[in-house]
Amino acid sequence: MNRARTEVTQIAPEVLSRYEAVIGLEVHAQLETLTKAFCACSTNFGDPPNSNTCPVCLGLPGALPVLNKKALQLALRASLALNCKIQRRSRFARKNYFYPDLPKGYQISMYELPLATEGFLEITLEGETKRIGITRLHMEDDAGKSLHEGFPDSDRWSYIDFNRCGVPLIEIVSEPDLRTPAEAYAYLNTLKQILEYTEVSDCNMEEGSLRCDANVSVRLRGAPKFGTKAEVKNLNSFRYLSHALEFEIERQIGVLESGGAVTQETRLWNVTAGRTEPMRSKEFAHDYRYFPDPDLLPVAVLDHIVEEVRRIMPELPAARMARFVREYALTPYDAGVLTANRELADYFEAAVRAGAPPKTAANWIGVELLRRLNDLGKEIGDCPVSPGALAELLQQVESGNITAASGKKVFAAMFETSKSAAQIIAEEGFAQISDPGAIEAVARTVVAKSPDNVAKYRSGNEGVFKFFVGQVMRETRGQANPQLVNEVLKRVLSES
Numbered sequence: 481m482n483r484a485r486t487e488v489t490q491i492a493p494e495v496l497s498r499y500e501a502v503i504g505l506e507v508h509a510q511l512e513t514l515t516k517a518f519c520a521c522s523t524n525f526g527d528p529p530n531s532n533t534c535p536v537c538l539g540l541p542g543a544l545p546v547l548n549k550k551a552l553q554l555a556l557r558a559s560l561a562l563n564c565k566i567q568r569r570s571r572f573a574r575k576n577y578f579y580p581d582l583p584k585g586y587q588i589s590m591y592e593l594p595l596a597t598e599g600f601l602e603i604t605l606e607g608e609t610k611r612i613g614i615t616r617l618h619m620e621d622d623a624g625k626s627l628h629e630g631f632p633d634s635d636r637w638s639y640i641d642f643n644r645c646g647v648p649l650i651e652i653v654s655e656p657d658l659r660t661p662a663e664a665y666a667y668l669n670t671l672k673q674i675l676e677y678t679e680v681s682d683c684n685m686e687e688g689s690l691r692c693d694a695n696v697s698v699r700l701r702g703a704p705k706f707g708t709k710a711e712v713k714n715l716n717s718f719r720y721l722s723h724a725l726e727f728e729i730e731r732q733i734g735v736l737e738s739g740g741a742v743t744q745e746t747r748l749w750n751v752t753a754g755r756t757e758p759m760r761s762k763e764f765a766h767d768y769r770y771f772p773d774p775d776l777l778p779v780a781v782l783d784h785i786v787e788e789v790r791r792i793m794p795e796l797p798a799a800r801m802a803r804f805v806r807e808y809a810l811t812p813y814d815a816g817v818l819t820a821n822r823e824l825a826d827y828f829e830a831a832v833r834a835g836a837p838p839k840t841a842a843n844w845i846g847v848e849l850l851r852r853l854n855d856l857g858k859e860i861g862d863c864p865v866s867p868g869a870l871a872e873l874l875q876q877v878e879s880g881n882i883t884a885a886s887g888k889k890v891f892a893a894m895f896e897t898s899k900s901a902a903q904i905i906a907e908e909g910f911a912q913i914s915d916p917g918a919i920e921a922v923a924r925t926v927v928a929k930s931p932d933n934v935a936k937y938r939s940g941n942e943g944v945f946k947f948f949v950g951q952v953m954r955e956t957r958g959q960a961n962p963q964l965v966n967e968v969l970k971r972v973l974s975e976s
């Protein structure tokens with residue numbers, strides 16, 4: 481057991497509940513461009529180390545950066561999607577610090593004149609909607625990567641890969657409007673969804689395309705002023721974010737309860753130890769000596785550019801959810817499930833276009849399909865059943881060619897074999913049994929086997945009827961037409 485964790489969880493719930501947390505998030509997202517922010521090098525993830533470099537991103541003397549137009553367009557798109565005011569004039573600055581993975585000796589980042597300000601996004605938690613302010617959104621470039629492990633001589637050497645040097649990022653800084661780890665989680669999730677829908681970033685957290693730092697403080701409920709905050713870095717998964725915030729909030733309450741004061745500092749989430757720890761002071765320097773980058777012109781965003789970005793803005797998640805409710809008569813819950821990610825929403829709409837009834841498709845995708853994908857640990861992009869193939873299956877069910885029960889079996893087989901519904905129905909003999917004679921033969925066998933239940937039914941116990949239906953369905957592998965089964969059984973049971 482980890483000692484620090486045990487210590488903080490010893491705070492009594494009634495003490496914890498006297499405090500509230502104040503949280504703001506700083507999120508870095510890698511823009512989905514083919515080339516880097518200020519040079520023509522590829523941004524492709526996973527290429528051989530140091531293969532995507534040039535004098536500009538290596539910071540060689542005399543090299544001149546040129547802003548990537550696509551990166552600016554994506555940053556503007558994100559700004560509009562997050563309801564920000566776009567600044568007519570913004571400027572890149574040099575943020576000076578030394579680190580081996582930063583060959584220029586400075587990061588290029590918008591500082592005193594950011595690209596956009598005063599935005600917001602809305603989170604929904606347990607049916608309640610809350611607006612979270614966005615202070616600013618600015619552009620910057622990424623540093624390279626230091627590789628401290630994975631090599632035979634990693635105990636003696638660190639390796640550096642400069643491929644990530646100069647990759648375009650946006651940083652989105654929220655207002656300190658979040659009060660709980662759950663709200664922070666919802667904020668990051670909503671932000672990720674918006675950036676994915678707008679194709680601003682692939683938001684792949686494993687590849688580092690979306691990274692998160694948090695500013696956290698606590699205060700007694702109702703206190704007018706914020707407490708002293710700590711910055712927690714390295715929250716690069718939703719799980720880390722939740723755990724680190726829970727830990728940090730309890731830690732700060734513990735400090736205050738024991739009569740101490742929270743230190744303003746930068747802390748790191750230690751994944752292995754499950755706690756936040758102060759960074760060694762030499763690892764962060766507060767004086768970056770920012771100054772305007774003399775090699776880059778200020779960015780002037782004219783109205784017609786903003787209008788053009790607005791015109792080609794993809795449909796945002798909230799709008800798509802509302803449209804699903806309106807256009808396909810789905811419940812808000814189903815619409816929420818289907819629009820949780822853009823690929824799933826696209827899949828659903830493709831199935832509907834291919835002829836699937838919308839409500840049925842929503843049910844099947846939300847339950848059967850997601851469950852099976854989840855079991856296999858797969859994403860919708862790897863789904864072995866195409867939207868067209870699902871539509872075909874649902875039409876077989878709707879038309880009564882197969883029962884819903886058989887449909888689920890056919891669907892399972894489609895998942896495993898990638899064969900079409902028609903093919904599986906023909907091969908496995910799943911077609912619905914609609915011949916009254918055949919159903920009657922089964923019904924008579926079932927009835928003959930259970931004289932006790934027949935007696936109960938005849939003495940007025942209607943409940944046993946379900947037993948007979950179940951038996952007939954079992955004997956016919958769920959393929960008998962349910963309505964016919966009901967009719968035939970009633971007739972057979974009523975005969976004296």
Ligand SMILES: [Zn+2]
Pocket residue numbers: 516519520521532533534535536537538646
């Ligand atoms: Zn380059």
